[in-house]
Amino acid sequence: MKIGIDARKIRDFGIGIHLENLIRYIPEHDAENEYIIFHYPGDETRIPQTGPNIRLVPDHSPKYSLQELVVLPVKMRRQRLDLFHAPHYTLPPFRPCKAVVTIHDAIHLRFPEYLPHPAAYYYAKWMMWAAAKSARKVITVSECSKRDLITYLHIPPTKIEVVYNGIEVCDQSLLHDSKPCQSVLDRFEIHCSYLLYFGNFMPHKNLETLIKAYGILKRRYQIPQCLVLAGKNDRLKETLHTLIQQEQVAQDVILTGVVEEAWKSSLYACADLFVYPSLYEGFGLQTLEAMAHQIPVVITDIAALTEIVGEAAVRCDPRSAENMAEAIYAVLSNPTLKASLIDKGNVRVQAFSWRAMARKTVEIYHSVLQEAQQ
Template sequence: MKIGIDARMYGAAQTGIGIYIKHLIEEIVKLDRENEYRIFLLEPEYSNFFSDNAKVKTIKVSAGWYGWKEQIILPRQFLKEHVDLMHFPHFNAPLFYPRPCVVTIHDLTPKYFPGHKVGASRHRRLAFEFVLKNILKKAETIIAVSEYTKQDILRHYPVSPDKMTVIYEGARLKDKVCVNEGQIQNLKNKYGIKKPFIFYVGVWRNHKNLTGLIRAFGILIKEYKLDIELVLGGKEDPFYPEARQEWKRSELGSRIIRPGFITDEELPLFYKAAEVFAIPSFAEGFGLVGLEAMNFGAPVASSSVGSLPEILGRAAVYFNPADHREMAKAIFSVLSDTLLRKRLIETGFEQAKKYSWRKMAEETLKVYKEAVNE
């Protein structure tokens, strides 16, 4: 069997989808030495990609995400490789690709929160709906990354539950990364972190609710009288200026540290050094960063919406993301209650162990085989 994977978003700037694709490919090419793989990549990932699996071939493509080239040029490149099955790890599959395929749906965020690039205008939002409906109808199997995402799809689209399967993602393993106090101190010196800090990492988009987190942080400073800092990791999104505007309005500029894009090498250090890891989101299909934070011993205060309670279980303190005072209260409880912190850290380690990239790859390979043999 020859399997194609649309890996154009491979590792893309710490997005959940980019991380998912990266780990899927890394694990599946180690696991499967029987089938052939065609990995479709953009530069620079094409030039940097390496696998010792002789049955893996990489193909350089030029069509970026969501544009007309994706719909017109990309299908021809896929067809040239004569694959038996294509895996589209995101909804943005070419409309005119005629061969068997499976698709992974992470969430329906563009449907609910149109303020970022995919849905920043009416025609883009309509395009999202059109492309999504097409791939949901065409795919042999639809992989959802959580039960929440599966049920969300079933609520909004005429999809048979029989063609859907839930395959959870994994999380970075702490035993693969060495973290020591010297490294943490160097990190703090580099970014000017002088006080205990709350940590957030992720894209800066409207559904991530960074404005809410900044407001909750202001309450912690002004009303709870805490002497702390807030570290907002991730690249700012020009389609979501509200976070920067809220940061400027807050008059807490010196206490809010923005390191920008955080490398894979530094991310475990931030997790380990943080007093609490905050997830203020209005929507999450999986909540990968929460599990990663738990793996490195950061207690988690999380929004109670979407898939987060499903994935994080009892290993987090939850709050209503629309209520800034409730968010502040939840974060304060983690910062101030020693017994609660201890419980969250211990249960967090156990919760993170439930999720494995290897298991995800094994279950995905099973989907490939079933899709081709149907």
């Protein structure tokens, strides 16, 4: 049978990592079905072609457009697909085949004020509802997200499958070699040891509270660490620069901009501590990535992060810069606590695997195809 996967978001921050690993490990779990990967021209090198049953089909349809809702179904019919998997909520509701959709989180429904325009809320809500309605199965990445989808979209619980994201084991040589650290310091002009945030720069990531917490740490405890905020920051750059000036920490906060994949592992491995200040997450992959690099983690006490991290991180109140500062300092000032968090993190990451994610996703494909034949 033929299964199509929409990989047009393979360059996106979180969904892109998810897609790359799903496609990479599918052939290990399914050598019989043929997989048709729809992609933007130029993205061929981003798509793992790890088996003879992976075939690429280019598509130009813009994301979040009317065109994708029309053109993709035409290509599904042309490719004679038996099943189509949308890794995001933009699933064409009228198709010639069965479908599975992955809805990673319900952030647009929980925090509509973060969307660029009120119309975006109604678009997102309708598309999520239509995708959940027409798909045979809805995949999400945490029990927290499952509860949100049930609450906001009224999806029957039996229709939703929770499939956790995974984590790759990092190159252990990075953890004991000073050369990569010096290289990353030079590359991003980091002048001291540092605390790290790595991820998207969106309003719900709560970076303003983190910057205020860092200001408290500098004033109250004179910590020597810089604060490195890594990731594409176009949307919030001006706001963050203003706040950094107000907190009088301009000399100690570094915004790296986009981090190339080649530098990502070293940036994690050389940090003193990773902070994830988010107000809401569907999963929180970066916390696992930090743990895999054997650095301690501080997270906000929100449902998805506590579900994924368990007891392997110190938690703080996402709305309190004071509480966040104290949580960070508790780790920096206590070597025993720091070592304990690293040990717990080493254990925790063993529960998450991209291979397992791909295997469970393939099992869902097979179950939907079998139901269609009955």
